[in-house]
Amino acid sequence: MIVTIDGVAASGKSSVSSGVARALGVPYVSSGLLYRAATLLAHEAGLAPHDPALLPHLEAQPLRFEPLAGGNRLWLGERELTADVQSAAVDAGVSAVAARPELRAWVDRRLRALTPPFVAEGRDMGTAVFPQAQAKFYLTASARVRAQRRAAERPEAVDEIEAALLRRDEHDRAQSVPAPEAHVIDTGPLTLQGVIDTILAALPQGAAPARTS
Ligand SMILES: Nc1ncnc2c1ncn2[C@@H]1O[C@H](COP(=O)(O)OP(=O)(O)OP(=O)(O)O)[C@@H](O)[C@H]1O
Numbered sequence: 700m701i702v703t704i705d706g707v708a709a710s711g712k713s714s715v716s717s718g719v720a721r722a723l724g725v726p727y728v729s730s731g732l733l734y735r736a737a738t739l740l741a742h743e744a745g746l747a748p749h750d751p752a753l754l755p756h757l758e759a760q761p762l763r764f765e766p767l768a769g770g771n772r773l774w775l776g777e778r779e780l781t782a783d784v785q786s787a788a789v790d791a792g793v794s795a796v797a798a799r800p801e802l803r804a805w806v807d808r809r810l811r812a813l814t815p816p817f818v819a820e821g822r823d824m825g826t827a828v829f830p831q832a833q834a835k836f837y838l839t840a841s842a843r844v845r846a847q848r849r850a851a852e853r854p855e856a857v858d859e860i861e862a863a864l865l866r867r868d869e870h871d872r873a874q875s876v877p878a879p880e881a882h883v884i885d886t887g888p889l890t891l892q893g894v895i896d897t898i899l900a901a902l903p904q905g906a907a908p909a910r911t912s
């Protein structure tokens with residue numbers, strides 16, 4: 700079974716996917732983390748996203764991706780990259796990396812090599828990477844709400860975060876479209892657990908965990 704949870708930046712994809720994955724007892728897979736890893740490694744090597752040397756550079760790195768239900772972790776050999784890829788600098792550069800077809804193919808190859816069952820989250824999980832998924836969801840929320848949530852975990856001011864989110868929404872628009880059959884959920888008025896419960900209730904029979912009451 701594959702469940703896809705796509706959506707705009709900071710709409711709650713990782714937190715919701717983790718909650719759904721835990722309830723189902725399967726891992727979740729953060730595709731954005733791989734785009735973030737490519738961005739960090741490009742910066743550190745001084746390579747622009749369009750540099751033809753970037754793809755061979757990425758292929759040569761000992762990058763390890765651990766998709767777990769509780770959270771996804773990234774390693775470069777013995778060095779953990781998980782926190783490093785969540786910086787404002789990576790946020791600012793990641794859309795340019797994600798716009799490169801050869802880098803999208805690099806991410807997609809890694810994702811398709813994973814063995815189901817899992818919950819996959821990102822922008823194009825339900826449309827391009829796993830069109831065969833059994834259940835598809837797409838999360839939205841206003842830029843203000845998303846910025847307020849992010850401000851609780853980042854040092855930047857809400858207005859600055861909101862402007863950066865709007866820029867990223869614009870750059871990611873091409874690959875961030877709900878699949879026609881996706882359930883679209885506005886997470887603005889819902890708690891995190893409310894979104895998780897909405898998704899679990901919409902899963903096809905057999906995919907959802909047994910209800911105890
Ligand atoms: N429904 C909700 N109610 C309140 N807070 C939420 C809700 N959904 C997510 N959050 C909070 O919003 C923040 C952003 O969520 P999260 O990181 O899961 O989003 P994301 O879509 O994966 O982000 P990104 O696109 O940057 O990877 C987190 O602090 C999370 O706890």
Ligand SMILES: Nc1ccn([C@H]2C[C@H](O)[C@@H](COP(=O)(O)O)O2)c(=O)n1
Pocket residue numbers: 708709712730731732734735793794797820821822823824867871874
């Ligand atoms: N399937 C995906 C996942 C991510 N991206 C891009 C778009 C985002 O700006 C960036 C980081 O993702 P996030 O951590 O915000 O989920 O990666 C994409 O194009 N396709």
